[in-house]
Amino acid sequence: MAPELLLLSVAGYTAGALAALAFRGMVGRALVAAGALGGSLATLALGAWCLATGATLVFAAPWLPLTGFALRADSLSAFFLIVVGLAAAAASLYGFGYSAHYDGRYSLRLLGAMFNVLLLSLTVQVLADNALTFLVTWEVMSLSAYFLVLTEHDQAGTVRAANWYLGVTHAGFAALIAAFLVLAAGDMTGSFAAMRSVGLTPGTRNLVFLLALVGFGTKAGVIPLHVWLPMAHPVAPSHVSAVLSGVVIKMGVYGLMRVTLDLLGGGPAWWGGIVLGLGAVSALLGVLYALMEHDLKRLLAYHSVENMGIILLGVGAGLMFQSYGLPALATLGFIAGLYHTLNHACFKGLLFLGAGSVQYATKTRNMEDLGGLIKRMPRTAACFLVGAAAISALPPLNGFASEWLVFQTLMGGALVPRPEVAIGMPIAVAMLALSSGLAVACFVKAFGITFLALPRSTDAARAREVPASMQVGMLLLVGMCVALGVTPFLVVPALSRALAGLGRIPVTPIGFSLHLPFSVAGVTGEMSPLLLAVGLALLGVLTAIVLRLLADRRLRVGDTWGCGRIGQTPRMEYTATAFAEPLRRVFAELYRPTEDLSIDFHPKSKYFVRSIAYRSEVQPWFERLLYTPVLSALRGAAARVRQVQAGSLHLYLAYLTIALLVLLVVARWSR
């Protein structure tokens, strides 16, 4: 059944891409969405089927133009297929309605075709079974994402963002090519199975690990390789942003696990330590920068950096515990990382779709111009609220289940009798806790300023609820956020099967029941989100009933209290800037904000103010510190290379001749 499902999904995406080129308008949009939806559902079914039955799908096509094209679905691939399928299905549905307002303004052909190509490449990516297939698909994925980011090409900042993305992603790609060249010893069409058995020296293994970390880290948006992410993800069409943030960056996690855990079979403890450290820094800095953002989608993009950090905390701890010979804890760490991967795909997809709905209805992403949308777009608001609670790791939603597992894993560090772990793990726990606390602050801001109180602009006041297809897309993910949150007793065993299929970790039997208990030595925490959810609902309803019976039922509608002032205007509300102000002060050393205050007084008396203008900006200074030297070196190198490019045909012919001669000499020499 698996080959049929694979064919079905490829056929779906291909049909969607072709339909985008062939049809226009409403029909075109519908066919694009139908193709993408069919393809992603088939992807989802393929992943679920492989994971449930443990079947391994192998597909090789030596007759294809790229010789050595090989696919293989093992349990880890199957899990990532599920991630791809889930987020893509919701995004496709949503995209049907969302792309309507692009009709006539931007190229729907390019959008529809590239969207399907991106989904196809994502599906093939996790199935790739040799270096060549992996790298070619990787590049197709990066380039299709590049074209999608460019969709709104005439908006300010879009081209710049796309260029940054292209540059950084190719730097990472170069590192990946190098990593696979070393790993495969030059034979790019050799299967992954051959790589697994090859014996490398520790030095080579370390080199491969570091190259892979750089390559996959750029894709995952790990700090300090994240600069492109908050630029590129917000400017893409929202359903594309959902796929970019929900799935594409997860390929970094997939690649890292595939190479370090599967192909290399784990390594020394410092590998895990580095991944853990990068994860902790990304988690904290990601949310800190998100707090200062007032562009709704940029805020979400920074939160992707944060959540990749949380995922890497789990994966890094897993790698570390594996090398310390604590397989049960290692499994726990990897499970936590994978669980959060799936959860993040759902709630971040949902939030980007919600932000897209806001943009669709109000034409702006600036939170300072929004407000009051909960009354005008009640369904979008409710969906966004669920996403916000889930990403803030509030029980009983899915973000909490996976963060709880990450916490438990890190606390398991108490079992490692080494001073660096004994000091490092509590700090990692603290950074994770701080970032999740700040995420709550950030999403109170994001939801509160965007959806609550009075509208701060006429566009926000005129907003209307979005079309049904967009609502359905969001509702699908809302359902997943709740379902994944209350059923860890189903999800965790499935994830341990996904890991067990790799055969790299000796699978320790973990007793599962209705709860999330771990009979792992040193880590015995228990919780049951399902019972918690039921309990919370019961207590809430009970309170409401008791209140109805015993308390006074009168309710009067009045004005918001304004110290006696009558009439409430949006200017009296707290703004997003004001909301984040206390935290900006607390972390002033990190933000180094620049402030610019100009007051225009009345000429007669300085007690009368005509106007006040206040500007404040936060500059990520360490990015400048890091990237300015690199950029100037690149520019210098480019200037030097330009000298060779004289534009004269004779000169180029001479270059060709010289190159040919040199090659001949080298070939002769080496024989």
Add this chain to the structure above:
Amino acid sequence: MTADLMMAAAQGLLALFLAPGVVGLVRWLKARLQNRRGAPPWQPYRELRKLFQKEVVVSRHASWLFHLAPFVVFASTLAVAVIVPVLAVPLLVDRIGDLLVVVYLLLLGTFFLALAGLDPGSAFGGMGASREVTVAALAEPTLAVAIFALARSAGSTNLGEIAARTTADPLSAVSPGHLLAFAALFIVMLAETGRLPVDNPATHLELTMIHEAMVLEYSGRYLALIEWAAALKFLVFFILLGNLFVPWGLARALTLEAVMTAVGVFAVKVVVLAVAVAVLETRVAKLRLFRVPELLSASFVLALLAVTSSFLLR
């Protein structure tokens, strides 16, 4: 099992109905310490009864979230009160949630209350919400690391397990790790429940306020729910401090005698902690808002020392 569940329900109800009294007791003790006569400790019950009998006034700009939030806050705090060990350990409810769940359930209440503060569009609400989430976020690392310290010596984050291990090894209660973690949690308790020196529970119209500004738009039965939940949260921290660090007196078996002893010991613990808070609140002045992070980082350092000391000393 039935007895077990009944015990959990009874614990939750006991905490619920005791909570306003504890707040009243602290107020009365403070008044006495400051040479005032003060309202009797049962004054908060009268206030709650009064609020439940009054009509609710809701801003015309508020949405459904404003009506939902009091129930979420009350239910989540009550759920915490059911989970934490008030009188007996270990109970089956231990398996529903551990210490991390307690922390995040309280955060769930904060999340909704802060949103409700922003909902009517008043500047006071926004200010209070902004400050409340700031303090809550900065208190998070201390809480997590203090939990780590407790989990490390007990080998578990389960509440019943932690209490049981400390009882089994009485010396661990006076180990540096435990003492430092206790101090850290005490400071966090002051911050999380809006006590001096972080917030002043006695003022309503001062720009320094945090919690009271956030709930300014609430009235009638909604306000009653929120006030009651706040009192319950205060008591929950007392329970955590009293029963996790000094677990003696908790009933290990559900016999009448053991439970009665537990009730007595629990009352003593609550009074001791109430006196401590009252004395502290009389002695210290409120900190400026931007000095609060310093206090919280101090508590974080204590918690970090608590974890590392248990590594160094083992």
